[in-house]
Amino acid sequence: MSDEEKKVTIETGDAGKGSTEIAEGANTEELEERALSVFSSDRNEDITALIFCLITTFLVLLFTKWMV
Amino acid sequence: MSRIKDQMPVLIMGTGLIIYGLIAKTGALEGLAKALHTHKTLDLQITMTLVVGAIALLGAFINSAKEPGNSNFDTFVLQPLGGIVLILVMAMAIRWYMEPLVKIMSKSLQPLLGFKLYKVLNLNYVVLGILAGVVLTNTWGIPKFAAPGVKCARFVLKMGVIMLGARYSFAELAKLGVYSVWLVGFFVLGTVFLVLWLGNIFKQPKSMTGVLSAGMGVCGVSATVAVAPVVKAKSAEMAYTIGTILSFGIICMFVFPTIGKLAGMNPVQFGAWAGTGILNSAQVAAAALAFNAVDIKTLKVAEIFNITRVLFLPIIVLVLATWFGKETGQKLSFKSIVIDKFPVFILGFLLLFAMSSMGLFSPPSHYKGKYIDVSYNDRTQVTSEEWETLNNAMSKNAFSGLSTEQLEAVTNLIEQRQIAGNYDDRANKKEFDHVGRSRMTQLEGVLAAAKANQIKLSGEVKSAIKHAVKQVHKKSKTVVTLTNCMIWFFAFGLIGLGMQITKKSITQAGGWPIVMGVISGITKATLSFFVVLWLVKDVVLN
Incomplete structure (x- = not known):
């Protein structure tokens, strides 16, 4: 982003409450989307959720079915 | 010193949780838990409060001792910890105290009102969680220490949606009468496409239309929660959809039995109509009982139609994921729609649904673990x-x-x-x-x-x-445990999403979702009324 680029002030937050400056041409929808997640992309978020769930499922099966 | 001050709320919450866990361990809370009907969860209460309390204290000490960094451990664990603990404390308070209290209060109001308020308004942990989040964010605001943790909400909600797959099985759908599957399938898909078309007419955002179509078409709240991340719906849009569904359901619950009686419907016909036209499971049961409190047939047929509708959820998730990918994608090739745009977590939902259908968790013919x-x-x-x-x-x-x-x-x-x-x-x-x-x-x-x-x-x-x-x-013990995990993931995710609903975001969504919801709901109820009268005579089950 060049320094000469026009900037606009937006409200950030639902969660953060406050305002910040972003480039006028920035993809605000994408920024808004990412501002509401700790992950850098949807795919990372989905894959991590999937892995966590598979681990949980395995542990649940282990303790409620296979080891009883 | 200022870092310790910043971590003070987390330290207080951690200490509070450990004290609560230790008091519960002495058995001092048994009487209270029995009164609230939560005594079966006491072991879980002790374990959860002690573990979460210990992690909160440990994290707060590390955060006060070291400079904030940019490592993965900082981004995903240390920084969000305060918010995660806050949401967990709220989820525990809702699950163990608020939800049981609401149930007790509505039961005591039943003689006066004639119905159970929590069932009619669906005041379970889902709605209470969102409300708690909305109240916090619109009154005190989200505390600074909790802001990064709130951003984990959608991620945890996705985990809940994946777990939801374990509750349904294909064999259950196959077991249902052919009539009910065709009838419900027609109305579910019909409503979904009607709402998508209305969204186009009223020029509503794709995310709003997508989430509302699932909510109005399938099974109300759980469909809304499952589809929201698929169509990237904002928290306010999700809240709007849930609000529309529940309010529409409340009206239906009172109007359906009266119309059914005036039209001279038999128990099977009314069961089929209520199960098709009313969205929320509890409201379907209430309407069936209001129509006929003694004949178990009405309730049974209504529940079978309701289950059939719920079992369409995986299909609708697939349809909407493809629709959303197609609507937002640049290229319209199969690869771009199905592979690039298709949400990975939905594959997890389908994977658990497949595992459940194969009988890995419970005999294949189960429904929500019951067989x-x-x-x-x-x-x-x-x-x-x-x-x-x-x-x-x-x-x-x-x-x-x-x-x-x-x-x-x-x-x-x-x-x-x-x-x-x-x-x-x-x-x-x-x-x-x-x-x-x-x-x-x-x-x-x-x-x-x-x-x-x-x-x-x-x-x-x-x-x-x-x-x-x-x-x-x-x-099935396995499905019950997986469901409990799902409930906690949902409770966490929905409180966090509730915290992202400000008055401003609600105003921005406008009143169109309600208009669309009412049009599609009335269309479905009217059409299904005539179709049921015409097609369903008596026996609809296998």
Whole structure:
């Protein structure tokens, strides 16, 4: 982003409450989307959720079915 | 020093949780938990509060000792920790105190109102969680220490959606009558496409239209929650959809029984109509009971139609994921729609649905972990006292008035001491199972007839039959545990999403979602009314 680029002030937050400056041409929808997640992309978020769930499922099966 | 000050709320919450866990461990909370009907969760309360409390204290100490960094551990664990602990504390308070209190209060208001308020308004942890989040964010605002943690909400909600797949099974759908599957399938898909079309007409955002179409088409709140991340719906849009569905359902709950009676619908027709037209499961049951409180048939048919609708959820998720990918994608090739745009977490949902359908968690024909097992098992027998009661009643001819099939089922229950097929047919599993299940249905009929005062049975006899029926209704421990995980993930995710709903975001969504919801809801209710009157005469089940 060049320094000469026009900037606009937006409200950030639902969660953060406050305002910040972003480039006028920035993809605000994408920024808004990412501002509401700790992950850098949807795919990372989905894959991590999937892995966590598979681990949980395995542990649940282990303790409620296979080891009883 | 300022870092310690920043971490003070987390330290206080951690200490509070540990103190709570230790008090609960002494047994001091048992009386309170019994009064709130949460005593079965006391072990979980102790474990969760001690573990979360210890992690909160440890994290707060690390955060106060070290400079904030940019490592993965900082981004995903240390920085969000405060918010995660806050949401967990709120989720615990809702699950263990607020939800039971709301239930107790609505039960005490029942004589005055004539219905249970929490059932009608669906005041469960889902709605209470969102409300708690909304109240916090619009009054005090989200505390600074919690802001990064709130961003984990959608991620955890996705985990809940994946877990949701374990509750349904394809075999259950296949078991339902062909009529109900076609009828419900037509209305579910019809409503989804109607809402998508209305969204186009009223120029609503794709995310709003997508989430509302699932909510209005499938099964209300759980469909909304499952589809929201698929169509990237904002928290306010999700809240709007849930609000629209519940308010529409409340109106239906009162209007449906009156219209059904005026139109002279029979119990099966009304059950089919309520199960198709009303969205929320609790409201379907309430409407069926309001129409006919004694004939179990109405409620049963309504529930079967409701289950059929819920089982369409995986299909609708696939349809909407493809629709959303197509609507937002630049290229319209199969690869770009299905592979690039398709949300990975939905594959997880489908994977768990497949595992559940294959019988990995429970016998394949289960629904939400519940299944019927009529095989021989000492543990499913009635007690010796119950057997004596039934035997005496039979010798005193107390079962006069029963149909031949019902009498055969009771006689066989006395002979075998449990509900099962014929001993000689035990090698033929299918036949054995079929006979056992039909005996169970007959015994349920006996109980319904006794309830409707068509036959007279003593309290002991009724309780013995009730116990025998209860014994063959099993619940899979695996599915119950997976469901509990799902409930906690949902509670966490929805409180966090509630925190992202500000007054401004609600105003931005405008009133169009309600208009679309009402149009599609009324269209579905009216069309299904005529179709049910025309097609459904009496028998709709297999």
